[in-house]
Amino acid sequence: xxxxxxxxxxxxxxxxxxxxxxxxxxxxxxxxxxxxxxxxxxxxxxxx
Amino acid sequence: xxxxxxxxxxxxxxxxxxxxxxxxxxxxxxxxxxxxxxxxxxxxxxxxxxxxxxxxxxxxxxxxxxxxxxxxxxxxxxxxxxxxxxxxxxxxxxxxxxxxxxxxxxxxxxxxxxxxxxxxxxxxxxxxxxxxxxxxxxxxxxxxxxxxxxxxxxxxxxxxxxxxxxxxxxxxxxxxxxxxxxxxxxxxxxxxxxxxxxxxxxxxxxxxxxxxxxxxxxxxxxxxxxxxxxxxxxxxxxxxxxxxxxxxxxxxxxxxxxxxxxxxxxxxxxxxxxxxxxxxxxxxxxxxxxxxxxxxxxxxxxxxxxxxxxxxxxxxxxxxxxxxxxxxxxxxxxxxxxxxxxxxxxxxxxxxxxxxx
Numbered sequence: 001x002x003x004x005x006x007x008x009x010x011x012x013x014x015x016x017x018x019x020x021x022x023x024x025x026x027x028x029x030x031x032x033x034x035x036x037x038x039x040x041x042x043x044x045x046x047x048x
Numbered sequence: 049x050x051x052x053x054x055x056x057x058x059x060x061x062x063x064x065x066x067x068x069x070x071x072x073x074x075x076x077x078x079x080x081x082x083x084x085x086x087x088x089x090x091x092x093x094x095x096x097x098x099x100x101x102x103x104x105x106x107x108x109x110x111x112x113x114x115x116x117x118x119x120x121x122x123x124x125x126x127x128x129x130x131x132x133x134x135x136x137x138x139x140x141x142x143x144x145x146x147x148x149x150x151x152x153x154x155x156x157x158x159x160x161x162x163x164x165x166x167x168x169x170x171x172x173x174x175x176x177x178x179x180x181x182x183x184x185x186x187x188x189x190x191x192x193x194x195x196x197x198x199x200x201x202x203x204x205x206x207x208x209x210x211x212x213x214x215x216x217x218x219x220x221x222x223x224x225x226x227x228x229x230x231x232x233x234x235x236x237x238x239x240x241x242x243x244x245x246x247x248x249x250x251x252x253x254x255x256x257x258x259x260x261x262x263x264x265x266x267x268x269x270x271x272x273x274x275x276x277x278x279x280x281x282x283x284x285x286x287x288x289x290x291x292x293x294x295x296x297x298x299x300x301x302x303x304x305x306x307x308x309x310x311x312x313x314x315x316x317x318x319x320x321x322x323x324x325x326x327x328x329x330x331x332x333x334x335x336x337x338x339x340x341x342x343x344x345x346x347x348x349x350x351x352x353x354x355x356x357x358x359x360x361x362x363x364x365x366x367x368x369x370x371x372x373x374x375x376x377x378x379x380x381x382x383x384x385x386x387x388x389x390x391x392x393x394x395x396x397x398x399x400x401x402x403x404x405x
Contacts, residue, residue, distance in 0.1 A: 013068070020058060
């Protein structure tokens with residue numbers, strides 16, 4: 001329950017920051033992972 | 049230049065966000081210091097690594113064993129694994145480890161000096177599912193080779209960057225440690241990077257750690273430091289050709305959200321963990337070893353991540369010395385943890401450097 005509350009609060013804060021034009025994600029490769037997994041590389045030979 | 053009302057509102061929101069993140073501590077980034085071997089001898093090396101270091105490379109299976117203990121607890125798609133060193137590409141089993149991560153659906157990347165990144169190696173990394181790569185280049189040939197103490201380092205790093213520029217489906221960028229020798233050529237160097245096709249450029253100032261701790265020639269003056277921030281700010285506002293940004297270190301007062309995509313917040317131990325070559329579990333790899341939280345050869349990584357790291361998640365201990373009465377403490381909370389010495393004292397405050405006129 002506590003985790004759900006914290007996640008909801010997190011989401012709200014991020015939404016509010018976004019509305020005010022602030023980014024909260026670094027968009028830097030090793031400070032923040034991509035928002036979405038970019039999927040498998042086509043070049044990978046051994047696909048799972 | 050002072051904080052604007054809008055910046056203060058954003059910083060308050062960021063502060064609330066940080067509080068929730070400290071409690072949730074989602075593991076978003078995991079560094080693996082896969083080797084301490086290095087093919088260079090950089091003046092500014094934070095690891096102080098060597099050609100033949102005392103600590104041997106961690107066996108791949110030891111690292112993957114840790115990954116398998118983490119996997120049930122995280123969404124692999126949202127946990128980014130970065131191979132760092134030493135020089136990570138000196139390991140010839142990097143592709144095997146990468147492929148194993150790929151099979152477990154983790155995005156993974158490499159930080160490299162680019163020396164060993166030729167067409168064949170890049171193809172093999174890509175074929176193992178590499179998601180991102182960062183190449184370090186610290187200035188033009190003279191400055192770069194001086195700081196790297198290797199006569200071919202610039203040529204090799206440039207060649208690696210040219211290769212990356214031809215790739216599709218790969219996230220990559222370039223990092224530059226700005227020092228007094230490279231500082232005067234920043235504008236020209238930016239043009240050079242743009243000519244190579246670099247999409248994103250992260251600029252660092254060198255912090256006094258490792259070898260750089262004993263070399264005052266590597267530190268920018270306060271005036272140069274402000275000049276660096278102004279250069280990045282100007283580039284972000286007026287030059288869409290390249291995404292320039294300042295590194296994650298330190299609260300920057302009026303420069304917040306102007307030189308980076310985000311507000312300052314030290315993620316070490318909150319969202320970022322590392323496994324060092326000797327098995328030590330820590331936050332960011334640049335944090336000193338006295339802040340290690342455990343060791344994979346003695347402890348369960350996930351148990352450590354869940355139940356330790358208090359010193360990184362609650363920074364109230366850092367409110368001392370110059371931070372004790374600082375009016376921006378609530379936004380900064382003691383700057384980046386990598387800026388602390390072995391006694392737990394802050395080595396450099398970027399905010400004070402900006403304010404000192």
